[in-house]
Amino acid sequence: xxxxxxxxxxxxKEIILEWRSKxxxxxxxxxxxxxxxxxxxxxxxxxxxxxxxxYPIVWNILFWIIMxxxxxxxxxxxxxxxxxxxxxxxYTIAHPQAIILSKTIYNTLLMALLSVLALxxxxxxxxxxxxxxxxxxxxxxxxAMSFSTVFTMLSAIASKAGxxxxxxxxxxxxxxxxxxxxxxxxxxxxxxxxxxxxxxxNIGVLLAINVIVIASSLILFxxxxxx
Numbered sequence: 001x002x003x004x005x006x007x008x009x010x011x012x013k014e015i016i017l018e019w020r021s022k023x024x025x026x027x028x029x030x031x032x033x034x035x036x037x038x039x040x041x042x043x044x045x046x047x048x049x050x051x052x053x054x055y056p057i058v059w060n061i062l063f064w065i066i067m068x069x070x071x072x073x074x075x076x077x078x079x080x081x082x083x084x085x086x087x088x089x090x091y092t093i094a095h096p097q098a099i100i101l102s103k104t105i106y107n108t109l110l111m112a113l114l115s116v117l118a119l120x121x122x123x124x125x126x127x128x129x130x131x132x133x134x135x136x137x138x139x140x141x142x143x144a145m146s147f148s149t150v151f152t153m154l155s156a157i158a159s160k161a162g163x164x165x166x167x168x169x170x171x172x173x174x175x176x177x178x179x180x181x182x183x184x185x186x187x188x189x190x191x192x193x194x195x196x197x198x199x200x201x202n203i204g205v206l207l208a209i210n211v212i213v214i215a216s217s218l219i220l221f222x223x224x225x226x227x
Contacts, residue, residue: 003101005093007188009212010102018110025110028074032118035066040125059128060188064180066188067115071147072172074114075107078152096225100104104152111144131193139187141208149150149210153217157205175213182206 018025039062090099132135154172166197182202189199 003095003098006098007101009195010090010098011105012096014102014106015109016107028070028114029117031073032066032070032114032168033121035069036118036121036125037080039066043126046151048057048221052094056128056191057188059126061184063119063186064183067118067140067143067146068180070114070118071072071111071144071151074110074156075148075151076158076193078155089094090207090223096222097218097224100152100156100221103156104149104214104217107148107152108145111148112141115140128191130191132190132196135196136190137201139183139190140185142203143179143183146183149213149217150175150179152212153221154210156217156221177211179206179209 062186069209116137119137150172155176182205186199186202
């Protein structure tokens with residue numbers, strides 16, 4: 001219960017700080033809108049592309065590319081922006097597992113909100129019929145959770161290696177690539193209106209990756225924290 005209480009209090013702290021500054025939310029939202037607008041202009045330079053058979057595939061892949069880079073910008077600074085004095089203060093008042101859990105939950109909530117807004121903006125500029133809109137929406141939320149769990153842990157590792165952003169990019173590559181491939185497959189099936197049960201296997205793999213990453217975070221972060 002003590003761990004749960006510490007996690008809730010740290011989560012409240014993260015939300016209050018973000019509500020006061022809105023730095024991450026406003027910055028990433030601006031990035032998403034501007035990127036979608038640039039893509040919109042680029043597509044309009046070739047009006048015939050929308051009528052081609054490749055448009056739905058590009059529509060789907062482009063959305064996940066935008067969300068991938070948005071999540072990197074939003075989550076990469078989870079630990080990198082924390083000063084050494086603040087981390088030392090956390091060390092004296094909270095359990096390390098409460099810290100990593102609060103960061104993961106906060107980043108998941110932030111990315112879920114940004115993903116929903118991004119999807120609305122994206123569909124506003126690029127209207128495209130989705131066969132199973134509810135299933136696609138669930139896939140977007142699942143993608144937000146997957147990005148959050150992976151990048152939060154990698155941000156913690158990078159912060160203990162001298163805030164090396166390059167290290168985070170290298171470590172994230174072998175983990176995030178299969179996540180992206182699975183998300184593209186599941187979301188494409190939702191776009192085509194394919195029977196949901198056919199995608200349950202891929203969703204199970206995604207959930208398993210999230211469970212493994214969270215479990216690894218809870219096990220490994222206390223050892224990182226001691227250094």
